[in-house]
Amino acid sequence: MWFLGAVLGAVVAAKIYSELWILGALFGGIIGWILGSRARQRNEEHFKSIEERLRRLEETLQHLEQRSLSPVSQPVSQPDSGRAPLPGRKDCAKPAALEHSPETADIHATALEPAVAAAIVAEPAEIPPPPPAQREEAASPAWEWLLRGNLMARAGIVILFFGFAFLLKYSYQHIQMPIELRLAAVALGAVLLLVIGWRLRLAREAYGLALQGGGVGLLYLTIFSALRLYGLLPAAPAFALLLAVVALSALLAVLQDSLALAMLGAAGGFLAPILTSTGEGSHVALFSYYAVLNAGILAIAWFKAWRLLNLLGFVFTFGIATLWGSLHYRPDLYASTEPFLLLFFLIYVAIAVLFARRAAGPVERHLDTTLVFGVPLISFGLQVGLVREFTYGSAWSALVLGAFYLLLASTLWSRRGEGQRLLVEAFLALGVVFATLAIPLAFDGRWTSAAWAIEGAAIVWVGVRQQRLLARLFGMLLQLLAGFFYVQDKGVPAGDWPVLNSVYLGALLLALAGLFCAWLLQRHRQELHPAERRLQDLLFVWGILWWAGGGLHEIDRHLRNSLQGNAALVFFTVSSLLFSRLERCLSWPQARYPALALLPLMVLLALRMTFHAAHPGAHFGYLVWPLALAAHLLLLHRHAAAGDACLKWLHAAGLWLLAAIAAWELAWAIDWWVAGRAAWPLIAWALVPGSLLALLALRGERLPWPVAAQLETYLVAGGAPLAIFLASWFVFGNVVSDGNPWPLPYLPLLNPLDLAQAGALLVLCSWFVEVRRLGLRPLVTVPLNIAWSVLAAALFLWTNAVLLRTLHHWAGVPLYLPAMLRSDLVQASLSLFWTLLALATMVLATRRVWRPLWLAGAGLMTVVVVKLLLVDLSNAGTIERIVSFLGVGGLMLVIAYLAPVPPRQERSQAS
Numbered sequence: 001m002w003f004l005g006a007v008l009g010a011v012v013a014a015k016i017y018s019e020l021w022i023l024g025a026l027f028g029g030i031i032g033w034i035l036g037s038r039a040r041q042r043n044e045e046h047f048k049s050i051e052e053r054l055r056r057l058e059e060t061l062q063h064l065e066q067r068s069l070s071p072v073s074q075p076v077s078q079p080d081s082g083r084a085p086l087p088g089r090k091d092c093a094k095p096a097a098l099e100h101s102p103e104t105a106d107i108h109a110t111a112l113e114p115a116v117a118a119a120i121v122a123e124p125a126e127i128p129p130p131p132p133a134q135r136e137e138a139a140s141p142a143w144e145w146l147l148r149g150n151l152m153a154r155a156g157i158v159i160l161f162f163g164f165a166f167l168l169k170y171s172y173q174h175i176q177m178p179i180e181l182r183l184a185a186v187a188l189g190a191v192l193l194l195v196i197g198w199r200l201r202l203a204r205e206a207y208g209l210a211l212q213g214g215g216v217g218l219l220y221l222t223i224f225s226a227l228r229l230y231g232l233l234p235a236a237p238a239f240a241l242l243l244a245v246v247a248l249s250a251l252l253a254v255l256q257d258s259l260a261l262a263m264l265g266a267a268g269g270f271l272a273p274i275l276t277s278t279g280e281g282s283h284v285a286l287f288s289y290y291a292v293l294n295a296g297i298l299a300i301a302w303f304k305a306w307r308l309l310n311l312l313g314f315v316f317t318f319g320i321a322t323l324w325g326s327l328h329y330r331p332d333l334y335a336s337t338e339p340f341l342l343l344f345f346l347i348y349v350a351i352a353v354l355f356a357r358r359a360a361g362p363v364e365r366h367l368d369t370t371l372v373f374g375v376p377l378i379s380f381g382l383q384v385g386l387v388r389e390f391t392y393g394s395a396w397s398a399l400v401l402g403a404f405y406l407l408l409a410s411t412l413w414s415r416r417g418e419g420q421r422l423l424v425e426a427f428l429a430l431g432v433v434f435a436t437l438a439i440p441l442a443f444d445g446r447w448t449s450a451a452w453a454i455e456g457a458a459i460v461w462v463g464v465r466q467q468r469l470l471a472r473l474f475g476m477l478l479q480l481l482a483g484f485f486y487v488q489d490k491g492v493p494a495g496d497w498p499v500l501n502s503v504y505l506g507a508l509l510l511a512l513a514g515l516f517c518a519w520l521l522q523r524h525r526q527e528l529h530p531a532e533r534r535l536q537d538l539l540f541v542w543g544i545l546w547w548a549g550g551g552l553h554e555i556d557r558h559l560r561n562s563l564q565g566n567a568a569l570v571f572f573t574v575s576s577l578l579f580s581r582l583e584r585c586l587s588w589p590q591a592r593y594p595a596l597a598l599l600p601l602m603v604l605l606a607l608r609m610t611f612h613a614a615h616p617g618a619h620f621g622y623l624v625w626p627l628a629l630a631a632h633l634l635l636l637h638r639h640a641a642a643g644d645a646c647l648k649w650l651h652a653a654g655l656w657l658l659a660a661i662a663a664w665e666l667a668w669a670i671d672w673w674v675a676g677r678a679a680w681p682l683i684a685w686a687l688v689p690g691s692l693l694a695l696l697a698l699r700g701e702r703l704p705w706p707v708a709a710q711l712e713t714y715l716v717a718g719g720a721p722l723a724i725f726l727a728s729w730f731v732f733g734n735v736v737s738d739g740n741p742w743p744l745p746y747l748p749l750l751n752p753l754d755l756a757q758a759g760a761l762l763v764l765c766s767w768f769v770e771v772r773r774l775g776l777r778p779l780v781t782v783p784l785n786i787a788w789s790v791l792a793a794a795l796f797l798w799t800n801a802v803l804l805r806t807l808h809h810w811a812g813v814p815l816y817l818p819a820m821l822r823s824d825l826v827q828a829s830l831s832l833f834w835t836l837l838a839l840a841t842m843v844l845a846t847r848r849v850w851r852p853l854w855l856a857g858a859g860l861m862t863v864v865v866v867k868l869l870l871v872d873l874s875n876a877g878t879i880e881r882i883v884s885f886l887g888v889g890g891l892m893l894v895i896a897y898l899a900p901v902p903p904r905q906e907r908s909q910a911s
Contacts, residue, residue, distance in 0.1 A: 179230050190218035209261045216249040220269040246296030254303050262309050269293045270316035287340040294347045301354040310351050318378045331389045345379040356423045369462050372426050377455050395438045402435030429458050450506050453482035453513035460517045464524050498558045507550025514543030540590050565609050566624045572601045573628045615668035616661045651710050652717035663688040679737045683756045686729045689722045690763045697767040716776050726760050734801035738815045746809040834864045
């Protein structure tokens, strides 16, 4: 409907006067919106009346059911009467003797059935219709002033107003008649409308108010035309007349309690300069005229809490001021423009205070959020445009505006106290916002994003306090728009000071606004719409991203690359401790997640450090990493919760990170001491994980928190990766390293590498035994024969590596696989060692009656035989082969004599 009205209004205005088609479209849209809203309201009233009738019918039925089931005190039938008794009469009560008699239950129900049927028909007539006030409350208060009465009369007044405006223009251009006479005729018509409307104020209230509103608008139009278009009135008398018309319209509106009259008069007054404008003229005269109109609105606000009138004046005043500023403002007009902006700002701040006082009564409950937050936002935007040529003009403006709101909040609190608490809190928030905003504005012009973010947070706060869904959604939308404008200004130069620059402070304000909204919505979670709870999580993530992004960007701008990793670790540590504190002080469960996110961030920084640093302790890392790990333990202790699987893995991962960082640092230090020589750096990688695993295995139950309280977590979830690392290191060291102990001489089994290998095996065995003793899964389910087999394989690998390293250092055999395969000394040594090892194994198995061990030794002996036949004797002659066969056969006979195979039936005893 509004779209059709806008189109029709544009067409009609284009036909009459081509330059007014936009205004015609605006008024056509308003009229179409009014008609559509009226039709929708009538439908709603119709449905509400039907619902009310159904509700009354249900109440009647319930009332009759209760009456039909209530006990009666007289017999069902009387012998001296030939008709049935009517329900509800005293002579129809049931006797006390029959009250609980089962025999009379059917008689009682049968006698009441016709009476109930008759009462259903007669009962609705007894219920009075609802009073008119109840039906009026069903209508929307915002539209009642506009839709009440004769709608055609109001539309006619609007059309009449346009007709007079066009008549003045046409007569000025085509009709040769003294202009004074034409203006006097229009003024006389306006006065006539006022008189007729006043006379009809009692008989036909709506019609009379419409005529009075049209008369006031025509007076505005006439006086302004005489001043601006024709120059018939000097400025002082013209403004005196305008002031009189303003006072007259305000007085009529207040006396008749008519918001419609005030709206029509104000709209006509604001439209008069637009309708009579020729594109030329003084902005001082225009703004002085609007100042007079706004003074009238302020006077009405002293007596009436008419929010729509306040909004009308606000939209017209600041809308036209913004349009004029974008088209005509120049820096040389500052002195004649700034006073009007300050005046309009003060007027509408005063109107917002008066509305809060009038609408709330003794205790404040409502705010005009559009004026409270819209006036400073629009005014500050216009102020920035006025002072853009001045150095730090925006910063000083924000500082003055913040001080004004802080002073106003203090004054209201000292005078009104709790009666204006909500308004005081809003003004206090605005004061803090603009005072804080002055800092980034002192460096560059990123005021839009910061102002919108904080304003959005304030609007969300008011929306929560007043339970307004649209206000909350609008505040959240402002958060997103603030982020958009911040990103758009990313190429603008910022200040050179760390932290005190617009880039970081802008991101900080965006983060604080988003986090405040998330906390506020979480605190009032039960009062929110279900869909808003997801928006709460979105705002929390939004705030965290701006918080982290701003901090990391500041580190990247002001620190060299080598210090950025440790600086980021400090930033994340402080942030996690801060969010942990907020979680406890504000009862904010969401703040627990960034607090416990410290360890994953530490892992990411450690991975980054592998590409940018030689060791963790470089560039103050020896201070940063211990403090970060201590903060991690503090956070785990502060947020400990029973049955939380996340905390379990954070404990375990903290142990892994500690072992990795300490092992890396120790390996680098040893490597630096020995100048990259020998096997010392490789040994260092096993010292820290092995020491931690040994400490957990030997004294885990006696260690203080957190180990004793989380023993299973540290032994299994934390210890298993350490054990796997030690086992991998054990294999890697035996395969790769030559065990050079420089500057010490090499001794088999008594060199640093072999001692570390033996220690690693002992630690792994101790850890395995301790875990099985405590019955912890999954190691408790591992069969012992598999564990013994793994240990035997590790010992076999280690002893062979010891033999090869000994041959390398003592006999000069290169520690290289092809060279070893070609070396007769290496092959002979391996054959002899394996034979002795097989003999020892089989003898031990025979004495311990352990058949599987004997079979393992026999298998090793078979390998020795095959090796002798295929490798050692491949290049030997016939005699050498005969001797080798005889030697091997004799050795096997010795083994058979010394270590016969244990019987199969004793296997269970051996195991």
